[in-house]
Amino acid sequence: MIAGLTACSRDEAHFAIPHYPQTEIVLLSEGAHIDADARFLGPGAETAFWQELRTTQRHNRVASFLKTPLSAIVAPHYVEAGPTVDTLTAAGDRDGRICLAYLDLEESGVARVTARVSEDRGVSWTEPQVVYHEHGAIPLLGPNSLVPGPAGTWYFLLRYRLGKAPKGSLFRVYRRQRGAWDLIGIVPGTDDLSTFDATSMAVSDDGRLAVAFVTYEGRLRVVESIDGGKSWASLGSPARRPVPGVRIPILTREPRVDDGMPSLRAIAGGWGLAWEQRVLIPAGFSNFDHYVDTLFAQHDRAPGSWRRSVRVNDRRAMVRTTMALFERGSMMDRLEQMHRDSRGAGSRSTGTSTA
Amino acid sequence: MSGSFDGAGNTLRAIYLTFPGPSSLRVPGGLGLKAAEVRVP
Numbered sequence: 001m002i003a004g005l006t007a008c009s010r011d012e013a014h015f016a017i018p019h020y021p022q023t024e025i026v027l028l029s030e031g032a033h034i035d036a037d038a039r040f041l042g043p044g045a046e047t048a049f050w051q052e053l054r055t056t057q058r059h060n061r062v063a064s065f066l067k068t069p070l071s072a073i074v075a076p077h078y079v080e081a082g083p084t085v086d087t088l089t090a091a092g093d094r095d096g097r098i099c100l101a102y103l104d105l106e107e108s109g110v111a112r113v114t115a116r117v118s119e120d121r122g123v124s125w126t127e128p129q130v131v132y133h134e135h136g137a138i139p140l141l142g143p144n145s146l147v148p149g150p151a152g153t154w155y156f157l158l159r160y161r162l163g164k165a166p167k168g169s170l171f172r173v174y175r176r177q178r179g180a181w182d183l184i185g186i187v188p189g190t191d192d193l194s195t196f197d198a199t200s201m202a203v204s205d206d207g208r209l210a211v212a213f214v215t216y217e218g219r220l221r222v223v224e225s226i227d228g229g230k231s232w233a234s235l236g237s238p239a240r241r242p243v244p245g246v247r248i249p250i251l252t253r254e255p256r257v258d259d260g261m262p263s264l265r266a267i268a269g270g271w272g273l274a275w276e277q278r279v280l281i282p283a284g285f286s287n288f289d290h291y292v293d294t295l296f297a298q299h300d301r302a303p304g305s306w307r308r309s310v311r312v313n314d315r316r317a318m319v320r321t322t323m324a325l326f327e328r329g330s331m332m333d334r335l336e337q338m339h340r341d342s343r344g345a346g347s348r349s350t351g352t353s354t355a
Numbered sequence: 356m357s358g359s360f361d362g363a364g365n366t367l368r369a370i371y372l373t374f375p376g377p378s379s380l381r382v383p384g385g386l387g388l389k390a391a392e393v394r395v396p
Contacts, residue, residue, distance in 0.1 A: 021393070021394045022391055022392065022393045022394075023391065023392045024389060024390070024391040024392075025389065025390055025391075026387065026388075026389055027370070027387075027388040027389060027390055028386075028387055028388040029387050030385065030386065030387055031386070032372055032373075032386040032387055032388040033386070034372065034386060036372065036388060038357060038370045038371075038372070038388055039357045039370065040357065040358070040359045040368050040370060043362060044359075044360075044361045044362030044363070045358075045359035045360065045361055045368045046361075046362075048368075048370055048390050050370065050388055066390070068361070068368060068392070069366075069392060070368070070390055070391070070392050071392065
């Protein structure tokens with residue numbers, strides 16, 4: 001895409017981009033969190049969102065919203081989230097509304113998700129509304145937890161951490177409609193969900209919901225609801241493409257392929273999906289090759305099948321999931337094993353699969 | 356890094372973390388945050 005826009009020159013995969021007028025501003029000169037969840041919200045990227053950690057008052061988290069264009073001299077709008085807030089996230093819809101949700105984990109053991117809605121790009125907000133409240137549970141709140149629906153509705157995907165939830169109820173879907181949040185459904189078939197990887201929910205204009213996630217075995221899975229979240233059916237996943245790369249007979253073994261980081265969007269007539277595949281080609285006692293590919297596919301509603309799978313591969317990208325690597329220490333491995341044990345899923349297979 | 360085009364499709368907006376030095380990941384105050392707009396003809 002960049003190449004098409006800039007008529008770039010190419011020299012051993014280095015791109016020279018001509019200079020265009022640019023405005024650059026500093027949002028935080030220091031103290032930004034590596035997981036700041038900084039994004040633009042709205043269909044035309046009308047509002048910049050990021051989260052800050054205020055260290056002056058017991059590390060309060062703050063949601064920050066700044067209108068574009070960035071060349072205009074305006075101050076961000078801030079929403080203080082309180083000292084017990086563990087995570088916060090925001091999403092924007094096509095009409096300029098913003099929904100802000102935050103997860104409180106109190107010392108008493110109560111977990112609470114609270115949400116507010118702004119109709120004016122973060123200037124004013126509705127009173128906080130409790131979306132979810134439970135004692136003894138540890139849910140997750142991520143950048144993909146909030147999704148705008150049609151006509152001012154909002155959807156929230158609650159995901160439990162580790163093996164705290166009863167079997168078959170790792171995902172809950174809540175909806176805000178006519179000013180009230182309600183639990184509308186539980187996504188089944190997620191007991192082999194990997195606790196490491198991202199989950200993505202999408203909502204179509206006609207109210208269909210879909211959730212993409214990754215299993216322990218590193219396999220992508222997509223489920224869909226056509227009745228607003230009450231019942232769900234599997235859409236399977238795109239067929240795996242052959243894995244590129246050099247093989248040396250006898251020396252190299254079959255590649256280990258893991259899907260990850262799914263990102264699901266509603267498109268005309270179905271769903272669009274982007275994800276990554278981590279490929280590891282073992283040889284003897286070490287790795288002969290190790291790289292990350294980006295893949296795209298779409299699911300067409302009419303035939304009910306996946307098609308147009310595309311693999312973007314240059315075999316130089318070793319690391320794309322920076323955060324996953326940071327988190328994936330021995331402690332996280334043990335926690336994942338505890339989670340698998342609690343759900344009766346056993347150890348992760350070392351088997352391989354390609355196409 | 357995250358980015359998007361504006362509604363007209365001629366301005367690219369990006370928001371990204373800045374790393375002042377190779378060891379900044381280990382320094383609590385080391386990371387910054389910037390936003391940029393680039394006009395694309």
